[in-house]
Amino acid sequence: MTSxxxxxxxxxxxxxxTNWQKVWNDKDLFKTDNADPxxxxxxxxxxxxxxxxxxxxxxxxxxxxxxxxxxxxAKGFNVLHPMGWDAFGMPAExxxxxxxxxxxxxxxxxxxxxxxxxxxxxxxLDWTREFATCDVAxxxxxxxxxxxxxxxxxxxxxxxKVNWDPEDQTVLANEQVIDGKGWxxxxxxxxxxxxxxxxxxxxxxxELLKGLEGLNRWPDKVRLMQKNWIGKSEGMSVxxxxxxxxxxxxxxxxxxxxxxxxxSFMALSPDHPLSKELAEGNxxxxxxxxxxxxxxxxxxxxxxxxxxxxxxGLRVKHPLEDRTLPVYVANFVLMDYxxxxxxxxxxxxxxxxxxxxxxxxxxTPVVLPSDGDAxxxxxxxxxxxxxxxxxxxxxxxxLSIEDAKKTVADKLEKAQLAGAQQGTRQVNYRxxxxxxxxxxxxxxxxxxxxxxxxxxxxxxxxxxxxxxPGDIDFEKPGNPLDRHASWKHVECPACGKDAVRETDTxxxxxxxxxxxARFTAPDAPTPTQPDDANGWLPVNQYIGxxxxxxxxxxxxxxxxxAMSQCEHMEISEPFExxxxxxxxxxxxxxxxxxxxxxxxxxxxxxxxxxxxxxxxVDSGQEVSIGKIxxxxxxxxxxxxxDDIIRSYGADTARWFVLSDSPPERDVIWTDAGVEGAHRFVxxxxxxxxxxxxxxxxxxxxxxxxxxxxxxxxxxxxxxxxGLRFNxxxxxxxxxxNGISSSLAKKSDGDTGAIRDAFGMMLQALAPMMxxxxxxxxxxxxxxxxxxxxxxxxxxxxLLSEDTVTLPVQINGKRRAEISVAADAAxxxxxxxxxxxxxVQKALDGGAPKKIIVVPGRIVNVVV
RNA sequence: GCGGGCGUGGUGAAAUUGGUAGACACGCAAGAUUUAGGUUCUUGUGGCGCAAGCUGUGGGGGUUCAAGUCCCUCCGCCCGCACCA
Numbered sequence: 001m002t003s004x005x006x007x008x009x010x011x012x013x014x015x016x017x018t019n020w021q022k023v024w025n026d027k028d029l030f031k032t033d034n035a036d037p038x039x040x041x042x043x044x045x046x047x048x049x050x051x052x053x054x055x056x057x058x059x060x061x062x063x064x065x066x067x068x069x070x071x072x073x074a075k076g077f078n079v080l081h082p083m084g085w086d087a088f089g090m091p092a093e094x095x096x097x098x099x100x101x102x103x104x105x106x107x108x109x110x111x112x113x114x115x116x117x118x119x120x121x122x123x124x125l126d127w128t129r130e131f132a133t134c135d136v137a138x139x140x141x142x143x144x145x146x147x148x149x150x151x152x153x154x155x156x157x158x159x160x161k162v163n164w165d166p167e168d169q170t171v172l173a174n175e176q177v178i179d180g181k182g183w184x185x186x187x188x189x190x191x192x193x194x195x196x197x198x199x200x201x202x203x204x205x206x207e208l209l210k211g212l213e214g215l216n217r218w219p220d221k222v223r224l225m226q227k228n229w230i231g232k233s234e235g236m237s238v239x240x241x242x243x244x245x246x247x248x249x250x251x252x253x254x255x256x257x258x259x260x261x262x263x264s265f266m267a268l269s270p271d272h273p274l275s276k277e278l279a280e281g282n283x284x285x286x287x288x289x290x291x292x293x294x295x296x297x298x299x300x301x302x303x304x305x306x307x308x309x310x311x312x313g314l315r316v317k318h319p320l321e322d323r324t325l326p327v328y329v330a331n332f333v334l335m336d337y338x339x340x341x342x343x344x345x346x347x348x349x350x351x352x353x354x355x356x357x358x359x360x361x362x363x364t365p366v367v368l369p370s371d372g373d374a375x376x377x378x379x380x381x382x383x384x385x386x387x388x389x390x391x392x393x394x395x396x397x398x399l400s401i402e403d404a405k406k407t408v409a410d411k412l413e414k415a416q417l418a419g420a421q422q423g424t425r426q427v428n429y430r431x432x433x434x435x436x437x438x439x440x441x442x443x444x445x446x447x448x449x450x451x452x453x454x455x456x457x458x459x460x461x462x463x464x465x466x467x468x469p470g471d472i473d474f475e476k477p478g479n480p481l482d483r484h485a486s487w488k489h490v491e492c493p494a495c496g497k498d499a500v501r502e503t504d505t506x507x508x509x510x511x512x513x514x515x516x517a518r519f520t521a522p523d524a525p526t527p528t529q530p531d532d533a534n535g536w537l538p539v540n541q542y543i544g545x546x547x548x549x550x551x552x553x554x555x556x557x558x559x560x561x562a563m564s565q566c567e568h569m570e571i572s573e574p575f576e577x578x579x580x581x582x583x584x585x586x587x588x589x590x591x592x593x594x595x596x597x598x599x600x601x602x603x604x605x606x607x608x609x610x611x612x613x614x615x616x617v618d619s620g621q622e623v624s625i626g627k628i629x630x631x632x633x634x635x636x637x638x639x640x641x642d643d644i645i646r647s648y649g650a651d652t653a654r655w656f657v658l659s660d661s662p663p664e665r666d667v668i669w670t671d672a673g674v675e676g677a678h679r680f681v682x683x684x685x686x687x688x689x690x691x692x693x694x695x696x697x698x699x700x701x702x703x704x705x706x707x708x709x710x711x712x713x714x715x716x717x718x719x720x721x722g723l724r725f726n727x728x729x730x731x732x733x734x735x736x737n738g739i740s741s742s743l744a745k746k747s748d749g750d751t752g753a754i755r756d757a758f759g760m761m762l763q764a765l766a767p768m769m770x771x772x773x774x775x776x777x778x779x780x781x782x783x784x785x786x787x788x789x790x791x792x793x794x795x796x797x798l799l800s801e802d803t804v805t806l807p808v809q810i811n812g813k814r815r816a817e818i819s820v821a822a823d824a825a826x827x828x829x830x831x832x833x834x835x836x837x838x839v840q841k842a843l844d845g846g847a848p849k850k851i852i853v854v855p856g857r858i859v860n861v862v863v
Numbered sequence: 864g865c866g867g868g869c870g871u872g873g874u875g876a877a878a879u880u881g882g883u884a885g886a887c888a889c890g891c892a893a894g895a896u897u898u899a900g901g902u903u904c905u906u907g908u909g910g911c912g913c914a915a916g917c918u919g920u921g922g923g924g925g926u927u928c929a930a931g932u933c934c935c936u937c938c939g940c941c942c943g944c945a946c947c948a
Contacts, residue, residue, distance in 0.1 A: 010902095220867085220868095221867070221868075221942085221943085224866075224867065224943085225866095225867085225942095225943060225944080228865095228866070228867095228943075228944060229943095229944080231944090231947065233947075233948085235948085252948085253947095253948070254948060255947095255948065256948075267948095305946080307946085331946090332946045332948095333946080333948080334946070334947065334948090336947090337947045337948075338947075338948065341948095342948050343948085344948090345948090349948070350864085350946095351946055351948080352948085428947080428948095429947095430944095430947055546942085546943095549943085550943090550944095659875090659887090659888070660875045660876065660887090660888065660889080661875060661876075662876080665875095665876095667875085668874095668875075670874095670875090670889090672889065672890080673875080673888090673889070675889095676888070676889055677888095679902085679903095680888090682902085682903095683903090686903085715879095726875090726876075726877090726887090726888095727877075727886095727887085729887080729888085730876090730877075730886065730887035730888075731886095731887085732887095733886095733887050733888070734886080734887065737887090744904090805883095806883090807882085807883040808883095809882085809883085809928085809929075811928080811929095812927095812928065812929050814883050817883080849928085850928060851928090852882090852928050852929080854882060854929095857879095857882050857883095858882045858883070858929080860882080860928050860929060861928090862928050862929095
């Protein structure tokens with residue numbers, strides 16, 4: 001140890017962080033100017049629901065976004081990095097019912113405290129663009145959008161089956177129904193027919209599907225999930241004429257028209273109009289239909305349900321041969337897919353086979369596997385769904401499945417031309433229209449007035465916004481808007497007679513389907529102002545949790561198209577790049593039966609590894625250390641970011657969530673990890689003081705440390721661009737190690753190189769630990785702000801070495817190394833390698849069988 | 864059931880996409896500094912072995928001069944969808 005010890009003081013994050021936050025804020029450093037001519041870059045994290053407190057998942061999400069924002073700013077982009085609040089929704093109403101606080105007050109108070117928490121993280125956000133979706137100005141625009149959609153035929157009303165919670169007296173979304181029971185009330189959910197507002201997302205099914213192909217900066221996983229959700233299947237609709245009945249033909253949808261000769265029955269959904277009609281005159285059938293309805297929704301019921309049916313006695317004619325098929329009502333046929341009716345081909349569909357076996361219907365195989373024997377191929381308990389050749393099928397015999405599908409489709413379509421109405425090619429999607437009506441108070445009112453004489457009328461534009469009333473009571477269950485004494489009673493805008501407002505509000509997913517567009521124009525009178533939106537959209541980098549892979553992201557993609565159709569903007573995709581980050585998880589502690597859960601702060605720990613034990617601090621009682629799982633209030637395994645920021649500072653928290661774990665993977669929160677992160681903060685500060693104490697020195701451009709710094713910055717740049725923050729962090733550690741060892745053995749003349757390398761390290765650090773970097777930068781005597789400094793220019797000439805060390809393998813095992821010029825010819829390398837003693841020894845006087853030289857990589861000698 | 868992903872030291876993980884497996888960090892061990900603890904610094908740290916060396920990326924097999932990476936197969940874990948005709 002040759003260097004004189006520099007007396008260092010400890011870094012005090014609390015004072016330093018608030019100071020720099022104030023400096024940045026006073027200079028409006030992160031306020032975005034739409035007129036700025038530089039290239040635009042829009043980075044957005046999924047905006048939070050104002051639950052009251054931020055959690056470490058938010059910290060991770062916003063830290064990642066902030067790294068990108070600060071880095072892109074340093075790279076010279078005009079960056080938009082805004083923040084807002086997804087503020088409508090049930091929790092506010094639940095709080096109102098429980099604590100007698102108005103949802104509005106509850107929400108805005110939560111926003112105020114969460115805003116304070118986010119500000120303490122030192123995020124480079126443009127706070128002037130902040131809004132909450134419950135702001136009247138925001139939902140005003142949303143109501144206008146709704147009316148535009150209505151005019152364009154994108155919004156419509158229809159009767160539909162919904163999940164109705166009789167306790168809470170509201171409609172529940174499918175994901176709010178758990179095992180057939182309401183997620184909040186725990187009461188058995190009923191199926192009700194209600195008239196609801198829908199968005200015609202199905203009109204965009206094909207576009208939404210095609211658009212996925214172009215989203216190459218989205219995770220494959222999310223694209224695949226959306227593809228499956230849209231669920232395109234190509235087949236045909238086939239019409240079966242009734243035998244001896246004067247009825248319209250029975251229309252079914254199939255993707256397997258090639259197996260038509262194997263058909264042995266028809267099956268209707270219990271909800272099919274024909275089932276309902278027949279049930280009216282048949283009490284047994286009516287009973288069967290009612291029973292089917294009682295089952296249905298819950299996952300368990302579906303899994304275990306036996307295939308059951310009811311023979312209606314009706315018969316239809318087979319479209320391709322001279323025979324008839326019985327028509328059943330069956331519990332496994334869904335009304336809301338296809339036409340609600342199917343033809344059953346037991347040999348090649350497991351459900352149909354189970355059904356046929358139960359009711360003694362014929363099972364005729366028509367697809368023969370390549371190793372099958374046409375005379376002995378039998379289907380007993382397991383349907384054959386694999387590839388093969390068509391047989392037992394008249395004119396289709398010998399064709400492949402694909403050719404048979406085509407032949408049948410052609411034939412039935414031709415028959416249709418001839419007036420026989422037999423079939424048409426058809427594409428079906430699993431995707432359904434989006435029902436947006438919710439019987440709730442705390443949401444965006446649907447701007448419609450119902451008049452007995454004129455029907456539903458849009459609220460005229462000059463009467464917008466339809467504001468939520470402030471005086472509201474939550475004493476009784478049901479929709480408070482509907483109960484309100486005066487709010488809903490209005491005049492019909494068309495005829496002036498007494499009429500009532502629509503009292504349903506919109507699904508909160510509507511609010512989050514276009515908020516990214518609202519950020520682009522801070523004071524826009526229209527939703528987006530096309531000029532601004534078009535310059536900023538699509539969002540260049542969107543970051544959020546994978547739990548929104550389907551609904552939110554699909555709805556937003558739909559909105560981008562629908563809003564473009566209504567001329568609010570001109571884009572099809574809202575998010576050019578998407579990154580789904582992993583969760584922050586933590587051990588959970590319980591009483592052994594997972595009934596009582598304990599917070600980490602209540603416990604002390606003893607031992608290591610498998611001997612590790614946890615005890616209650618108060619009583620000393622031992623508790624069980626449970627699984628590492630998602631932080632949740634109910635399991636009490638949450639960590640409050642405020643505590644971390646108060647004791648270690650925001651930079652430590654940011655550094656911890658960016659380190660170690662790849663950002664798409666879950667990260668385990670541990671105290672040791674946080675302390676490790678904090679030690680690095682202190683170490684950087686010590687380095688800053690030691691470097692500052694060096695004083696000015698001459699810069700030696702050819703110093704080894706200079707090359708290390710340029711290489712590090714170069715790969716950090718690539719890593720941040722690819723959102724591989726954990727690798728960028730590792731690079732910074734290596735650079736810090738390089739600087740430390742140069743300091744330890746410094747000689748006169750190095751000081752300039754050390755100062756320069758440390759400065760570069762601070763610039764690399766700035767996107768991740770902005771306060772610390774800024775403080776160190778100022779400590780080195782700089783008068784400008786690091787936060788507004790451009791990213792350093794990388795000297796390309798320092799990135800490559802003149803000589804490289806190549807591993808030398810003999811028969812694929814590493815036996816030696818050799819130093820050669822980086823641009824050495826293959827033959828020279830070969831000669832040098834062959835002259836090596838280790839190689840000579842291995843060759844034992846002979847010649848090598850083969851020698852492989854991969855320039856800059858490796859040499860392998862095969863003997 | 865269908866679809867997708869993953870499996871690397873005591874731990875979190877790297878590996879330029881077929882080219883030195885374990886970068887970086889945590890932990891651990893030994894030593895130094897400190898009044899003590901923490902901090903800090905140095906050295907070591909996949910396993911076996913005194914060593915030369917051998918071995919090693921869930922198991923087995925294959926392709927290749929060369930496999931964590933590609934192919935086949937089995938095992939285990941995770942996620943999504945789920946009677947979608």
